[in-house]
Amino acid sequence: MSDGPRLPGVDEADEEDRIVCHVDADCFYASCERLREPELRDEPLVVGMGYEAGATNGAVATASYEAREFGVESAQAISTALERLPRRAAFENGEIDESDLDRGETGYYRPVDMDYYESVAADVREILHDCADVVREVSIDEAYLDVTDRTAWGVADGFARHIRDRIRREVGVTVSVGVAPTMSTAKIASDFDKPDGLTVVEPGEIREFLAPLEVELLHGVGPVTARELREMGLETAGDVAETDPEPLVERFGERGRELFDRARGEDDRRVEPKGDPKSFSRESAFADPVEDPTPKYELIETLAAAVADRARREGALYRTIGVKAVTPPYDVNTRERSLPGPVDDPDLVDRIARDLFTEFETDPVRKLGVRVANLEFAAADQASLDGWERDASGTGTGADEGETEESDPGANPVRDDRTAGQSSLADFS
Template identity: 80%
Template structure:
């Protein structure tokens, strides 16, 4: 695996004081997840979206693999356009409604419908590794996050640390990420896009402005096509041009955002990596080298993982109301089970006991990965609680929707309750948007809204997806 470019640094005496920020961005995440589930898709064009079935007329591409992009398929593209450029592989079947006898396999690609529950389960595995590798993690979407690793590594070995993060995610989860390392969040974001796919770019203190200077203006963090066009109208073609410009005309043209563009082009960004609110769950997972049927090694892992999540909850000052397990069976079927408790607790022995009990139905099955999770967290200053602290007369537990069940009965569901990824709309929102599509004036299918729209989070400027991964948020009304 290539390490990607590591820019020659200008070492300074202040290196130890500079923060070390990593931006981790999964490459074509939805397509990568589909390839985990169907390994035979590897190497072929893969398009993930909605509305591609014969007879459907409205839909859009959520992501396209790099192989699909060679045919001109792009994220947020009308699905009808994608199908014109890259017909479905299923159309080769003589019985298909859109069968074309003139097609060859080399001219077609695989289309898959968006499956957010599955993608979120894979994202949780990646996020678990990120939280294990960094003291501070800011998850900004289902497939990307910022890490502050200042206390975990040093600039002299930052490239090796980033490579370790990449290798863990590839080995333990099976997806590829690109990583950018820099002293600021905006520079780290740009660095992660610099050498995609499978990139690793390190921008050391003292070289940020030189790294940014030759980049075209649309590569600046927060600049979309509309802003890029307006900057060019001012004669500003590169980040270096913006950095050397008089900031007053920028402020007059773009308001407060103009000053921000000027600062970012100069490498000035004093934002800190901060989590977006309290986490909703803690989880740990572990994969076996090969699927395991023997119960003993699986239960040993469950015990280790249960202790790890309970310990993290205690260190974070969190109580939990739900305990869950995950069992991934071949080829890549994700099975989850959970149990709700009478109230919030901090009880590692209980986590272990419930996790082992929930995992019982998979004890004799071949399993390739196991996981343990505590959820429905409460962060309070109250004394630690255990199940024994609750009135022993309580004989009912509650599921997440309020239904009562007999105490001790397992709450089972196809998926564990999971946190809504930041900036990621639900599939229902996407479908609603699909049924009320925007048009470009010529009756075409829905496309992403203007990427220069005012962002909902001032710390995350709106920008187009640079790796072709279109968040379903792009198709929402927000």
């Protein structure tokens, strides 16, 4: 792979040069719950809806690997999950006869907390965007990265390991990473060695890697399609790759041709972001919780400069500036202030971020973040900020907690959106 810049048209000609990472969190919701409750580590843990006392309806959102050993699966009816893995709390409270089962045959249950999971996902996404120029976020716990311009095939395994280890070290959750020249193969590779896995499929190795895999492991093949493929005598990806594609097209339509191509490792899709980003943020954690205000404000200055610089490099203006302060054990606090119009002003980002953080300056803080949001990418001359800065230095209008931004920019010149405790960070990403 050339070390210099790519010439127009070269990307299409050198498909095998592409290096795609698929990053997939392992039992993400369960990992998040263990992050704030470390005593749940290595215990059977189920996260879902309908676990409240007396509830009978609901479904499993995530089952830890320990819980799966008891037959608990994602999307399983809550009643079935409870039969296979009774609540640990019920056992310890004497609601379950100890003669019927021992403590190790029970597990922990936590209700879904999407606001909290989104806050953790935002931390992961920040690392992904720092490690790759092109990121396609598929879901809260899954993303594709094109790292072609960041590394080379000879050291791609080390680069992927760096991403995986950095997420574990800085965020505290585990992910599995698959690396391949195509998106579909990278997706399969990330599932190959879970949890905390790393599988690299280099150019020229795709067919050999895919051939022995059962058909349901092919990207996009569910139970129904797998059963139909087996009815056609196709048990493995290698069988699909070596068959006549016409019967596949007759049975599955154009999707049959796609199955044939994917089984052969042929996938020309590019990693493309899903539209423009909604915000930019930078975060950094302290080795230990810090109480002294000085290092905290120094870090805010650094993060504010980095966020403003990225927005300028991306050609983005912003209408909202925010900070995040994570206090022990893992309480996420966010503060935001909205401006009457889009700006590009690094000094303003720094000043507002500092002002928003003042209520936490003496609290122990383990992580800090600065964010700009409500982005606009249209090319336009920047308006004067003199009047806006006078507004930004005021106290706002005292909007209610959780209020959304007014559609009329002049109706609410400056506002703090305050959400304490386990707050939603859906926009802090």
